[in-house]
Amino acid sequence: MAVNPDEPYRKQSGLLEVEDLTAGYGAAPVLHDVRFTVRPGQIVAVLGANGAGKTTLLRALSGLVEADHGRIVFDGEDLRDVKVEQMVRRGIAHVPEGRGVVTELTVDENLRLGGLWRRDRADAARALDEVYDLFPALAQRRASAGHQLSGGERQMLALGRALIGRPRLLLLDEPSLGLAPRITAQILALLRELRDRTGLAVLLVEQNVRSALSVADEGIVLSLGRVVTRNSAADLRDDADLRHAYLGF
Incomplete structure (x- = not known):
């Protein structure tokens, strides 16, 4: 069953726990009360249309965008006061859109x-x-x-x-952007391999919804910076009304 994002947040045990996160740029919040959990060895896809807040979410989690409200807890530690350059030492790696080579x-x-x-x-x-x-x-x-x-x-x-x-959590933003389908499939297959072999947790932002859901264990759907649903990848694939309304297929 899908989780109603408007229900009171029920704290779960996870590697990453995001609680009522509001963040954005200046006086204009992009994210509003975002809540979800990523467990060790889990791939969670972040889905939504352009402008939904997906990239801002990853930037907030890695400290590149300051949170206005809420908590970001990684392995029991609140990250609000952790400097960006210290994130990798904590076990968080961020691969931004555009690759950064x-x-x-x-x-x-x-x-x-x-x-x-x-x-x-x-x-x-x-x-x-x-x-x-x-x-x-x-x-x-x-x-x-x-x-x-x-x-x-x-x-x-x-x-x-x-x-x-050797991160424990990988924040991966649009890995398929501009790539041939064959290369995208190889990269997504590698994520599954790393999850299974090392227990790596992945928070995956991916515009190719079908590809993302093919590799993810769970997904959260953002619309205008709010979580509209979070559910297993299989259930999201099977929910035709939600797919048509928010995911474009």
Whole structure:
């Protein structure tokens, strides 16, 4: 059954717990009383039309947008006063829309940026090797500059750099944007593999609703910055009225 977002929030045990979050830019809130939970090893899709507040939600969770009200709790710790640069040390990695690759640096240099803060140099080196195993295309182009990569390779590089820090929660914004369907399918399949193998939790913003629901365990639907429903991915796929009203298919 779908959860009524207007019901009083019932605290659940999760890796990430968002409680009555209101956030935006200046005096204009974009998000209004957003509430949901992400458990360890769970992929949650954030769905909605353009302008629904999906990207703002990820930016608020990673500290790039200041919350006006509510709580963001990660592994029992309130993140309201945690600085952006400390988020990755807590186990949160944010891969923004547009990928954020440093185009002047090589593939290898970009990946190593993801582990500069780590004190365990041996494990950082192992993490680098693991990323190359996950993305053989990057291993073949490790000496290539970022501007020489295809769109799919840049998305792999941004994701790989995030994984170097061994996050427990991945905030992933529009990974399929501008990519061929085959590359999108590979990236989404990798998310399932990482969830199953490492217990990684993923909060996935994805405009391709069918693709998102094919990989997600649960989904939340935003409209004008408010949660209109949250439910299992299977039930969201099967709810024709909701899909037509909010998801465009």
